[in-house]
Amino acid sequence: MPIPSRDPHRRDQRSYRNAFRSADYRRYFPAGVFSTLGSWTLRFLLGWSAWELTASATWVGAVAGLMLAPALVLSPVFGIVADRVNPRNGLLITVILQGAVAAAAATAMLLDLYALPALLLFATALGVATSAHTPLRLALVPALVPRESLPSAIGFSAITFNTSRILGPALGAWLLSVAHAEAAFIAAALLMFCALPFLMIISGAPRGPESAAHDRFLVQLADGWHYTRRHAPIRLVFGFTLVNALLGRTVIELLPALSGQLLSGGPTTLATLTAGAGLGSILGGLLVSRQGSGEERLLRLLGGALATGAILVAGLGYASSLQAVVVVIALVSLITTVAGTTSQALAQLLVDDAYRGRVLSLWTMLAMGAPALGALAMGWLADRYSFPPALLCFAVLSMLMLVWLYSRRRKLRADSAG
Numbered sequence: 001m002p003i004p005s006r007d008p009h010r011r012d013q014r015s016y017r018n019a020f021r022s023a024d025y026r027r028y029f030p031a032g033v034f035s036t037l038g039s040w041t042l043r044f045l046l047g048w049s050a051w052e053l054t055a056s057a058t059w060v061g062a063v064a065g066l067m068l069a070p071a072l073v074l075s076p077v078f079g080i081v082a083d084r085v086n087p088r089n090g091l092l093i094t095v096i097l098q099g100a101v102a103a104a105a106a107t108a109m110l111l112d113l114y115a116l117p118a119l120l121l122f123a124t125a126l127g128v129a130t131s132a133h134t135p136l137r138l139a140l141v142p143a144l145v146p147r148e149s150l151p152s153a154i155g156f157s158a159i160t161f162n163t164s165r166i167l168g169p170a171l172g173a174w175l176l177s178v179a180h181a182e183a184a185f186i187a188a189a190l191l192m193f194c195a196l197p198f199l200m201i202i203s204g205a206p207r208g209p210e211s212a213a214h215d216r217f218l219v220q221l222a223d224g225w226h227y228t229r230r231h232a233p234i235r236l237v238f239g240f241t242l243v244n245a246l247l248g249r250t251v252i253e254l255l256p257a258l259s260g261q262l263l264s265g266g267p268t269t270l271a272t273l274t275a276g277a278g279l280g281s282i283l284g285g286l287l288v289s290r291q292g293s294g295e296e297r298l299l300r301l302l303g304g305a306l307a308t309g310a311i312l313v314a315g316l317g318y319a320s321s322l323q324a325v326v327v328v329i330a331l332v333s334l335i336t337t338v339a340g341t342t343s344q345a346l347a348q349l350l351v352d353d354a355y356r357g358r359v360l361s362l363w364t365m366l367a368m369g370a371p372a373l374g375a376l377a378m379g380w381l382a383d384r385y386s387f388p389p390a391l392l393c394f395a396v397l398s399m400l401m402l403v404w405l406y407s408r409r410r411k412l413r414a415d416s417a418g
Contacts, residue, residue: 017145017146017148017149017152018149018152019144019145019149019152019153019156020156021149022144022145022146022149024143024144024145024202025141025144025145025149025153027198027201027202028140028141028144028198028199028202029156029160030195030198031091031095031195031196031198031199031202032137032157032160032195033160033164033195034191034192034194034195034198035095035098035191035192035195036160036161036164036168037164037167037168037171037191038098038099038102038168038188038189038190038191038192038194038195039098039126039130039164039168039188039192040161040164040165040167040168040169041102041164041168041169041171041172041184041187041188041191042098042101042102042105042126042168042185042188043067043126043168044168044169044172044173044270044271044274045105045172045176045181045184045185045188046063046067046105046119046122046123046126047060047063047064047255047256047270048172048176048256048267048270049063049114049119049181050062050063050064050119050256051256051257051259051260051270053115053116053119054116055260056383057254057257057260057261057379057382057383058376058379058380058383059116059379060254060256060257060260060375060379061253061254061257061375061376061377061378061379061380062120062376062379063119063120063123064123064253064254064371064372064375064376064379065372065373065375065376066120066123066124066127066372067123067124067126067127067130067372068127068130068253068368068369068371068372068375069127069369069372069373070124070127070128070130070131072365072369072372072373073131074128074131074132075131075134075135075361075362075364075365075368075369076224076225076358076361076362076365077361078090078131078132078135078136078361079135079224079357079358079359079360079361079362079364080220080224080357080358080361081132081135081136081357082135082136082138082139082356082357082358082360082361083139083220083354083355083356083357083358084357087136087137087139087140087143087357088140088199088202090132090136091133091136091137091140091199092196092199092200093132094129094130094132094133094136095133095192095193095195095196095199096192096193096196097125097128097129097132098126098129098130098133098192099188099189099190099192099193100189101122101125101126101129102185102186102188102189102192103185103186103189104122104125105118105122105182105185106182106183106185106186106189107182108122109180109181109182109185110182114181127372130368131364131368134364134368135357135360135361135364138344138348138356138357138360138361138363138364139356139357139360141153141154141157142348142356144202147349150345150348150349151288151298151341151345154288154341154344154345154348155285155286155287155288155341156285157285157341158281158284158285158288158337158340158341159281159282159285159286160285161281161285162277162278162279162280162281162282162284162285162333162337163278163282164278165274165275165277165278165281165333166274166275166278166279166282167278168188169270169271169274169275169278170271170274170275171184171187172184172187172188172267172271173267173268173270173271175187176267177267177268220358223355223358224355224358224359224361224362225358225362227352227355227358227359228355228358228359228362231350231351233350234347234350234351234359236405236408236409237299237302237343237346237347237350237363238343238347238362238363238366239401239405239408240302240303240306240339240343240402240405241340241343241347241363241366241367242366242370242401243306243339243398243401243402243405244306244309244336244339244340244343244367245366245367245368245369245370245371245374246370246371246373246374246394246397246398246401247306247309247310247313247336247394247395247398248309248313248332248333248335248336248339249336249340249367249370249371249374250370250371250374250375250378250394251313251316251329251332251336251378251391251394252277252329252332252333252336252371253371253372253374253375254375254378254379254382255270255273255274255277255329256270257379257382257387258273258325258329258387259273261382261386261387262317262319262325262387263322263325265322269322272322272326273325273326273329276326276327276329276330276333277329277330277332277333278333279330279333280329280330280331280332280333280334280335280337281333281334281336281337283334283337284333284334284335284336284337284338284341285337285341287334287338288301288337288338288341288342288345295346295349295350298342298345298346298349299346299409301338301342302338302339302342302343302346303402303405303406305335305338305339305342306335306339306398306402307399307402308335309332309335309336309339309398310395310396310398310399310402311395312328312331312332312335313332313391313394313395313398314391314392314395314396315328316328316329316332316387316391317386317387317388317389317390317391317392318388340367343363343367344360344363344367347359347360347363348360374394378390378391378394381393
């Protein structure tokens with residue numbers, strides 16, 4: 001049985017339309033390229049700093065967690081904001097804030113104030129800015145393309161995200177090798193500021209409904225929560241999103257520690273692993289960008305990707321060479337991208353427009369917040385027992401969760417048929 005759709009006449013649709021046929025999406029795309037490239041450069045530099053300052057997988061996990069954990073608390077709030085305002089204007093603010101974090105880190109290095117407390121502060125600030133940026137971006141993109149172009153737009157966004165995952169760390173590692181670290185942070189800030197002119201020329205950005213501006217935040221928050229709780233197909237998609245966040249996303253967040261503990265590598269090794277992850281994710285994004293809006297087909301793709309990912313993660317800790325680890329990381333990243341973009345596409349297709357910002361903020365809370373907890377837990381397990389048993393533990397847990405979710409899917413199908 002297909003997942004029940006808010007539009008039953010479209011549930012079996014297999015049509016495909018390229019997102020670049022939309023003029024507003026073509027205007028938005030360069031902004032996404034610059035801001036994402038700058039963000040990945042900054043994330044790489046903060047992760048590298050964590051290992052350089054502490055040589056501890058636990059602290060690397062803590063820094064990764066701080067870059068993601070604010071989404072657990074703040075994403076629902078910013079989801080309400082996304083339903084109230086023109087999300088294009090919100091993105092202008094969040095891009096400026098992320099650029100300011102990079103500039104502040106460069107300034108701290110120049111003043112010789114860059115120590116662990118400053119690093120934790122910058123990671124937290126980036127996490128707050130990101131927790132605002134993501135719901136606003138997710139609310140904006142569907143307004144720039146027609147419904148049948150949503151998987152295409154989300155897939156191209158994943159390609160942008162993961163190309164930046166290659167180029168950002170490569171740029172950061174190159175700057176670390178030929179210049180000072182503060183130059184790398186300044187480059188990250190400049191890249192994000194380059195996104196601003198492109199955001200300003202988007203003409204079709206929506207405004208929040210007039211009625212929403214008069215509702216209290218807590219009322220809107222409760223409405224979004226109750227809508228999601230009553231929407232069984234969206235709850236199912238959120239369950240798969242949680243598995244992906246705790247599995248592949250957690251592994252990707254711990255690449256600095258994997259590089260240091262498994263391979264005894266430095267910045268170049270980390271950049272190589274990150275490039276492998278980016279390459280796999282580009283291929284995953286291309287795969288999803290060619291999908292239509294058929295919800296049942298997307299769900300099958302999501303479940304199969306996660307099951308394959310659990311097997312790959314279980315074997316990652318036993319890869320003994322840089323080449324083998326790069327290959328497995330690339331495959332894990334491909335699977336993670338397919339699962340993440342597919343779950344986002346399903347959530348976008350299933351939600352009613354009036355609740356889009358709030359529901360997608362909950363999706364963000366899972367997709368970005370759960371890896372924060374996962375990275376901290378896996379980092380602690382790796383420090384205590386090493387990475388192979390830690391990775392195996394997460395893989396087994398994820399497979400058990402998948403079995404339970406498929407049992408819920410069968411129940412949903414039976415209830416709908418009845």
